[in-house]
Amino acid sequence: MQITSPTFKANAHEALHDAQLQRALGNVRSGFIGKRAKAVDALPEFEELRDNAKTIKDHVLEHLDIYLEAYEKKVEDAGGKVHWAESAAEARGIILDICRMNNARTVTKGKSMLTEEIELNDFLEASGIQPIETDLGEYIIQLRGEHPSHIIAPAVHLNKDQVESDFRRVHTDFPKDRDLTEPEQLLSEARQVLRQKYFDADVGITGANFLIAETGTSIIVTNEGNGDLTQTLPRVHIVLASIEKVVPTLDDAAQILRVLARSATGQEMSVYTTLSTGPKRASDPDGPDEYHVILLDNGRSSMLGTEFQDALRCIRCGACMNHCPVYHAVGGHAYGWVYPGPIGAVLTPSLVGVDKAGHLPNASTFCGRCEAVCPMRIPLPKMMRHWREKEFERGLNPAVARYGLKFWLWFAKRPRLYRLTTYLAMPVMGLFGGRKRRYRFLPFAGGWVRHRDLPAPEGRTFMQQWRDRDTLKQDAHA
Amino acid sequence: MTQAASPAPRVGLFVTCLVDLFRPSVGFAAVKLMEDAGCVVDAPAAQTCCGQPAYNSGDRDDTRAIAEATIEAFEEFDYVVAPSGSCAGMLKKHYPGLFKGDEAWEARARTFSDKVHELISFLTDVLGVTQVPAKAAGKVTYHDSCSGLRELGIHDQPRKLVASVKGLKLTEMADADVCCGFGGTFCVKYGEISNAIVEEKAANIAGSGADMLLASDLGCLMNMAGKLKRQGSNIEVRHVAEVLAGMTDQPPIGGK
Numbered sequence: 001m002q003i004t005s006p007t008f009k010a011n012a013h014e015a016l017h018d019a020q021l022q023r024a025l026g027n028v029r030s031g032f033i034g035k036r037a038k039a040v041d042a043l044p045e046f047e048e049l050r051d052n053a054k055t056i057k058d059h060v061l062e063h064l065d066i067y068l069e070a071y072e073k074k075v076e077d078a079g080g081k082v083h084w085a086e087s088a089a090e091a092r093g094i095i096l097d098i099c100r101m102n103n104a105r106t107v108t109k110g111k112s113m114l115t116e117e118i119e120l121n122d123f124l125e126a127s128g129i130q131p132i133e134t135d136l137g138e139y140i141i142q143l144r145g146e147h148p149s150h151i152i153a154p155a156v157h158l159n160k161d162q163v164e165s166d167f168r169r170v171h172t173d174f175p176k177d178r179d180l181t182e183p184e185q186l187l188s189e190a191r192q193v194l195r196q197k198y199f200d201a202d203v204g205i206t207g208a209n210f211l212i213a214e215t216g217t218s219i220i221v222t223n224e225g226n227g228d229l230t231q232t233l234p235r236v237h238i239v240l241a242s243i244e245k246v247v248p249t250l251d252d253a254a255q256i257l258r259v260l261a262r263s264a265t266g267q268e269m270s271v272y273t274t275l276s277t278g279p280k281r282a283s284d285p286d287g288p289d290e291y292h293v294i295l296l297d298n299g300r301s302s303m304l305g306t307e308f309q310d311a312l313r314c315i316r317c318g319a320c321m322n323h324c325p326v327y328h329a330v331g332g333h334a335y336g337w338v339y340p341g342p343i344g345a346v347l348t349p350s351l352v353g354v355d356k357a358g359h360l361p362n363a364s365t366f367c368g369r370c371e372a373v374c375p376m377r378i379p380l381p382k383m384m385r386h387w388r389e390k391e392f393e394r395g396l397n398p399a400v401a402r403y404g405l406k407f408w409l410w411f412a413k414r415p416r417l418y419r420l421t422t423y424l425a426m427p428v429m430g431l432f433g434g435r436k437r438r439y440r441f442l443p444f445a446g447g448w449v450r451h452r453d454l455p456a457p458e459g460r461t462f463m464q465q466w467r468d469r470d471t472l473k474q475d476a477h478a
Numbered sequence: 479m480t481q482a483a484s485p486a487p488r489v490g491l492f493v494t495c496l497v498d499l500f501r502p503s504v505g506f507a508a509v510k511l512m513e514d515a516g517c518v519v520d521a522p523a524a525q526t527c528c529g530q531p532a533y534n535s536g537d538r539d540d541t542r543a544i545a546e547a548t549i550e551a552f553e554e555f556d557y558v559v560a561p562s563g564s565c566a567g568m569l570k571k572h573y574p575g576l577f578k579g580d581e582a583w584e585a586r587a588r589t590f591s592d593k594v595h596e597l598i599s600f601l602t603d604v605l606g607v608t609q610v611p612a613k614a615a616g617k618v619t620y621h622d623s624c625s626g627l628r629e630l631g632i633h634d635q636p637r638k639l640v641a642s643v644k645g646l647k648l649t650e651m652a653d654a655d656v657c658c659g660f661g662g663t664f665c666v667k668y669g670e671i672s673n674a675i676v677e678e679k680a681a682n683i684a685g686s687g688a689d690m691l692l693a694s695d696l697g698c699l700m701n702m703a704g705k706l707k708r709q710g711s712n713i714e715v716r717h718v719a720e721v722l723a724g725m726t727d728q729p730p731i732g733g734k
């Protein structure tokens with residue numbers, strides 16, 4: 001997917017003026033926040049579970065190599081094959097080889113942000129293989145030729161009526177006068193379209209929420225059950241997972257699952273939690289003949305041991321974006337790459353470069369709501385600040401901001417001059433505020449007064465008046 | 479904590495650059511509230527800014543220089559109090575981290591940070607103030623500024639004191655705990671996004687039916703007042719300290 005993060009400001013401008021998008025974004029606020037709060041309130045040990053979840057992942061990240069190797073061995077013991085991919089291109093190449101070996105013409109896909117990261121759909125199509133998204137949200141955006149705008153609700157930027165008209169445009173085999181006003185009707189129509197495709201597909205590709213080192217199992221959670229069909233019906237199942245998805249035991253995964261769905265959608269558990277271990281055994285009623293796991297790095301190992309390591313604890317629940325005022329205002333596409341919102345503001349510079357994604361960690365008020373809800377206790381604002389430090393060191397931030405800051409600092413570091421200048425300046429500025437006590441226009445403050453008035457200063461500074469009070473007191477004592 | 483037998487606590491007021499320059503009356507209200515509660519207050523002349531503009535722009539060296547000067551200026555006091563959750567949060571939660579690897583300074587910064595408090599929570603949690611003698615009239619709504627709320631855990635304290643002001647009725651707005659879109663330099667760097675956020679906030683303020691908006695951070699207050707005034711609203715905007723101290727002679731922030 002083409003990275004548009006460098007034009008974040010223009011993207012945001014467009015998003016703010018897109019009436020359809022703004023209407024849809026209202027659903028993020030009303031849909032997720034209250035449900036999460038309710039689920040959390042109903043579980044007294046939630047905070048403790050967060051601590052446990054964090055501890056588990058921290059431990060894994062300290063011993064990632066050991067757990068990945070243990071996992072690989074277990075997968076192979078179960079008859080599966082593990083492929084290591086350092087880059088997106090390598091992962092695509094491995095997938096294509098497996099598809100070619102099996103003469104695959106169509107591939108069904110469960111929801112996977114990682115396949116977005118490696119731009120798999122475009123690549124498969126260019127190679128003559130048809131990818132079919134089976135998650136309803138993913139299916140909708142595939143119909144529209146778009147990308148997900150949210151990591152768990154890929155089509156959250158759309159309204160129901162937009163989806164209805166897409167279905168009427170594309171699903172021409174259905175009666176024209178059918179009723180599609182309810183979301184369930186849309187879902188059931190998509191299911192009917194997809195049913196045959198599950199059977200026709202030669203390969204099924206899913207992501208993974210967890211990889212279990214002790215058993216070689218991969219786990220996905222879904223609400224539609226599409227993941228199950230994607231991985232059991234085709235002859236070949238490919239799991240594409242990034243390296244930080246591994247956890248030591250099933251019990252560890254179970255602990256993290258308890259915070260995952262609650263943080264994501266406010267459910268106690270997602271509707272389907274699907275475990276798969278290796279290909280079909282002789283005694284199994286169904287399952288794939290081949291089971292492949294691709295372990296993708298794509299820049300993650302370079303985060304280990306740095307101030308960004310904590311971001312690898314992320315379990316992609318989406319809570320940070322659901323609670324982010326900036327995400328609420330501009331939606332996910334404005335961020336310009338795969339992962340939007342606060343976690344995107346930390347990951348995107350790590351994975352595609354801060355020179356391209358420099359806006360993202362800056363476009364935050366540091367309100368801290370993301371960190372407050374992140375089940376894995378990832379200090380997102382702190383990491384965004386680290387990115388700002390890297391940009392500052394490299395002189396990547398805009399010149400105007402740099403010189404403005406330098407000017408301010410020059411005074412801030414010289415208290416006497418600061419006092420003298422402000423003693424003189426503030427009363428004058430105060431006068432300009434006029435009777436209304438505010439400015440509608442002010443040179444050098446365009447960014448402020450374009451959208452709001454600037455309250456005028458009262459006049460003499462506090463420190464000036466305080467000095468007077470001190471002098472008065474001393475005179476009184478004398 | 480009781481102050482009965484011990485000498486009056488000496489408080490250094492970190493007035494904050496915005497209060498110093500734009501709204502000195504908040505500083506005097508803070509002084510009055512603390513003096514009424516038995517403190518001896520001074521505002522050392524060597525203070526300027528807490529360093530957040532530099533810190534949040536990624537300029538660590540300059541932030542550290544400012545932090546050193548601030549710590550030195552306030553070392554003699556029993557407490558350091560700021561009428562802002564954001565600046566108090568900076569002094570309390572972020573200063574020690576600036577000195578990682580420099581043991582002597584880190585220890586100094588920790589001693590300093592332990593003494594730092596935001597004004598309203600200092601009154602309630604440290605000095606044990608439960609009510610104020612002030613009087614006012616009308617319906618007020620209270621906005622929780624982000625750093626105060628999430629870094630320092632300030633939520634009930636200002637509401638409790640506001641409720642003790644005779645004649646005032648507190649009416650909660652929707653999403654009182656959601657950011658107003660100020661974010662320091664964010665509000666000019668990403669003015670359009672900031673505007674969308676403060677528009678939402680202004681709608682919630684208006685929706686509360688209050689005729690006065692209170693908060694504890696001047697940056698947020700100036701942002702919200704600026705938006706409300708641009709929209710032609712006649713809701714008065716004030717720092718909560720002004721109302722608690724009964725010092726409302728100055729016109730409200732951004733005028734009537």
Ligand code: SF4
Pocket residue numbers: 263313314315316317318319320321343370373374375376377378
């Ligand atoms: S950063 Fe935290 S809140 Fe955001 S998606 Fe990852 S785990 Fe969820």
